[in-house]
Amino acid sequence: MRSARKRQILNLVGISLSALFLYFCFRSLDAESLKKAFLLPRPWWLLGVLALNFSLMAVRSLTWSALLQALARLPFAELFDILHIGYMANNLLPLKAGEFLRASIVAKRKKLPYAQVLTTVGLERFFPGFTLILLLVVVAGFLEVPFWIKTGAYTTGAVLLGVFGMLVLLWNRRPNLEKWKKRHPFFYRIIEFFYHISEASQPLRSPSAFVNLTFLALLGWALQAGMLFCIEAAYQVQIGFFGTLFVLIAINFAVALPSAPSSLGTFEFAAVLAYTYLGLDKATALGIGFYFHFLQAIPITLIGLFYYFRLGIKLKDLEEAEERKVEALP
Template sequence: PRTSRWWIGLAISLAALALATWGVQPTRLLATVTEARLEYLPLALLLQVVGIAARARAWQAFLGAVTFRRAFAALNEGYLLNNLLPVRLGELARAYLVRKGTTLGTAQALGSVLIERLSDVTIALAALTFALPRLAAPPWAQDIATGVGVALAAAIAGLLVLVLSRRIGPAVLARLPGIAGRGLPRLARGLTDGLYVAGSPRRLLPGLAWLLSGWVVAWLQFEVYLRLFGASGNPTVWLFSLSVIAFGGAVPSSPGAVGVYELAGSAALRALGYSPEFSLSVAAGSHLVQIATTAVLGGWFLSRESQSISDLARAARELARKPAETAIP
């Protein structure tokens, strides 16, 4: 099954890359890349690090029991693993890593990751909802945004019910026979406790503020990418493009969202009237900066902590199988 996931992800990525390069003229693409204004590149790299730092601060706020350095290190290590492993195992790995030197439980760490990801999707959807009417988007695009919004609202409502009635879920699961009845209640209790703690106003509000600041940095960074390749945009362009990239990058594919990221980014910019060559250059360039930055930072923290990628991959898979039992060695 693990091998089949790799092949399926690779097939999706190759198909996405084929679509992203559809209609692109190689000579024009080469000219766009070679004429890039490289003086903007250091600013793009700086904003990438600042954005990651803001996200780490948001995660620290949701967790409450870790230092900023621990959150920043685990976040970059998780991003690195997401670029190397399928099915976003890096999200599980960072929940595993962030507990080092703390009394934080595994399920509580997973609950904080879930809160962060839901908050991320909410901000992306809000940005898309804000941008679409200003772009004279077709009715079908607004219908899709509405449908996603309804589904997201239902998911958040379900989590709220689960968190506010923390005893119900574990009590129901405890009635299951065999090992499920022994392990699942503990997992459900830990997850709901983690969601309850991360979702308390004193942690949720600062976390959301820091997460939103990370998005603001990313929106500004997108303008830097536009200027890097010789054009410019406006806030509507930034909000729309990054929201499309956020949702497109969530599609299962090869590690690092290779292909689907480029397709989402170039499709968004093409829809706004930019040329195919420019659109692909911006999408691929921004993705390359993102991957390179997290590779350097994540690799540095892994080496400092004497961790290997294979060990973390094994721990992440174990965490996926037995989240209530995985322990830090």
């Protein structure tokens, strides 16, 4: 009962924030402005977005595969399918429930500890966050960065630093599970959870693996920047290489906020803030944000639904993911 109530409250907060952000996006735009926002002068550029989005999912699958190697070797095609299912669930369910779903699917199929698989999902997000801050440092050398992006960078950096510090501590002080089970059974489950995190994060101790994962994260950002450039070209907008990176960084810091499924509202609001900061009109900024968002979300959701039914995932798996998501929250 408490879990269900907590889930309802969190969902309500996320949806309320999304509605507020959408209101600010559309406020003061008349019919002529909306027409300008969504009618593209050169729509054929959007085909490039679809191709790059497909490549991006392949890069994410390679990243997850590299992190899972310490636990099990999964075929690339299988991970590619499961990754789409997870992102589909993220787009349809609030608060990133898809991350818990894909961890659950792999854990069940390969008979692996759920906490270890979930750790690899979290680490898959670690490297994009780490490299995003590096990109911001580069962009800051060419553009004035507003305080709200700096705040996002400081917050993200503090979280990532804390995570890495915890991993280093776990690597150097691995708990003796048998000892804890016998002497302190009350704390055993907590210690066991951290033990699984330590086991799943072993690939990060290898410098070559760390460099490889960093490269894949940077490649992912390059593909996303290419997608954004294609949409800007469809609008005949030119803001420069560092301007495009600036917008990409702003959007990705924003989608970390609680929101409705698929980060609806927060995504578009960040795009509007970033583009108008660079001098673009609000209508065009909203249009670019809309196409950038939905040309990623809709194809992934449709492909994810296809694999969901093809692999025979049950509704109860979605419900379990929702429960585990809420249990993981404070």
